[in-house]
Amino acid sequence: MDSWVLWLLFLLSVVQYPQPMGDVLDEVMRLQMELCAKFQEQERIWLEWEVEQLVLMQSGASWRDLLWSALQPWQVWPFAGLLVLFLAVWFMWRKRSCEAEISGEEEKEKKKEEEEEDETWAYDLRWLLEERIQWPVQDLQTGCNRTMALINNFTTVLRRSLSGTFYPVLQEAIGFGSAFEGWTAREEEIVYQVLVPLTPPLGHIFHLERDTDQQKPGRNFRVRVELECRCPREYQGMNMLCFQHHPDVIRRRTRQPNLLDSLCTDSYLNVKKTVHWFCALVGATWRRLPQSRSWHLVLLPSKRSCNLRLTNGQETFQVKVLFGMQRHISDIFISSRYRGAQTPSTMWPETYAVAETKFFRHMARQVPQDSSHLKCLQLLACVLARKDFSIHSIKTIIMHLLHTVPVSQWHRRHFLLQLSDALEHLRLSLEKKHLEHFIVGNQRLPEEIRLPPDVQRAKPPNLFHGLAQDPAAHSQAMQAYLDLRHRLARVLAYGHC
Structure with missing residues (x-):
């Protein structure tokens, strides 16, 4: 609108009749020049606006052309394929990431549940073993130590008492059986079993003979006792009598019977006689043991073992003493243990x-x-x-x-x-x-x-x-x-x- 007004004023100034010269002319010229300057400024602004619009129009056309060229039919499908492939890879990666996170969380939860289940199971089993089932309350280790101390005291005293005699020599006792293995079968009075090995006395020899009777169960032996020959030709420089050739002289001088006369039957060591002999010694020497001050001893009847019951008013325990001979240098013994009602008194079963x-x-x-x-x-x-x-x-x-x-x-x-x-x-x-x-x-x-x-x-x-x-x-x-x-x-x- 302003441009049209300027153009109108310019035309009027041109077509008007001439004015007088002088100051009026100067004033007219000044106004014309100002109008021209405003007109040019307006033209410049108008041209700049048109240029900007043209640039914008050309720019929009280039993007449209570019988009159209990219979307030509022979170019659309590769582009679409790449886009689909990219989206598929991204989707799979995202899915696996989510699955990994879920599986990790599930594994943690499962591991936590297993740990809680193990703890619950361990608690339930501990409750079953320690509280639910009534196990025997005896202290087996204390009982074993007490038993071994008692029997070793017995054998020590008896060895001193039997020195100079021709009875079997008592060796250090060996604990065996369930109590010494750490378990017990029942809740009543526990029986602690010990084996006292026997070795032949001076002038005697033990020969272990295998029993060939197949009707008897297990492997069984008999102990044949022989007198040892110690004639001077066998033992040079030793002035001693021979047990084998001078038994009557030795018996008369020592006033001691030999083993064949005391504990044997037909030259074989008799289990029942040996047990009776040991039980008699236990009864005779009990007062010489320190345990006699606090324990009361009772000998229980038995034919093939020496059974002891000890009580002190609060506790009671039993000790079963068996006798045996070691086979070679091994952990296998023949013993006096019971094996059926028909076990002969000269039979020593292998244990x-x-x-x-x-x-x-x-x-x-x-x-x-x-x-x-x-x-x-x-x-x-x-x-x-x-x-x-x-x-x-x-x-x-x-x-x-x-x-x-x-x-x-x-x-x-x-x-x-x-x-x-x-x-x-x-x-x-x-x-x-x-x-x-x-x-x-x-x-x-x-x-x-x-x-x-x-x-x-x-x-x-x-x-x-x-x-x-x-x-x-x-x-x-x-x-x-x-x-x-x-x-x-x-x-x-x-x-x-």
Whole structure:
């Protein structure tokens, strides 16, 4: 609008008639020049605006052209494919990232749940083993130490009393059996078993003869006693009488009977006579022991062992003393232990109890500190009825498992698993009517357990041999196994053996 007004004023100034010269002319010229200057400024502004609009229009056209050229049909599909591929890769990466985050969180949650479950399981099992099941409360280690101190005091006093006589020489006692292995079968009074090895006195020799009677179970021996010849030609420079050739002279001079006259039957050492002799010595020397000041001693009747009961008004325990001879330099002994009603008094059955106790002590150093093997053995022995199986059969199964299952698997958390393995081993053995002895014929025992060559090479006896010979006994044993499982389930449920 302003431009049209300026143009109109300019035209009027041109077409008007001439004005007088002078000051008027100067004023007119000044106004014309100002109008021209404003007109030019207005033109410049107008041109700049048009240029800007033109630039903007050209710029928009170039983008449209560029976009159109990019979207030509032969170029659209590669571009679209790249775009789709990019989006697919991004989507997959994002999905995997989310899945990794979710799986990581799930794994953490699962691990946390497993840890909580393990803690709950460990607590439940500890509650079952320590609080639910009523285990015997006696301190076995204290009882074992007390027993060994008592018997060693006895043997020390008796050795001094028997010096100069021709009775067997008492060696250091050896503890064996369940108490010395760290477990006990029942809650009543515990019996601590010890073996007192015997060696021949001066002038005597022991010969161990294997019994060839196959009708008797196990490996049995007899101890033939001979007088030793010590004639001067055999012992140069020694002025002594010969026990073999001058027994009457020695008997008259020493006023002591030789071993053949006192404890033997037909030149064989008699178990019953030996036990009676030792029990008489115990009764006669009891007052000389320091334990007599605080304990009361009672000798219990027995034919093949010396059974002692000691009480102090608060505690009571029993000690069963067996006698035996060592076979070679090994952990195998022949002993006075009872083996059936028809066991002759001159028969000394071979025992592997000392080797078994050494095996349990060896395993105690190998298994975890809170191992479950003794709890497993003790629980099975606790619910075992005497008529079902011998406790030694259950003990043999546990020893076989200890020898084959990795020691790390005997952790307390695996208690029920090992209990199940023991029951399964028992079931299979009953079905096969075969359970091998653990010590005899076992050539993979720890080196510290020493076996005589004939024991190591022998064929392991079958502890269930009788079941194979008697079908009725086998049926009863299978039923007893089912009863055992039933009693075990009740113990785990109610906590009472």
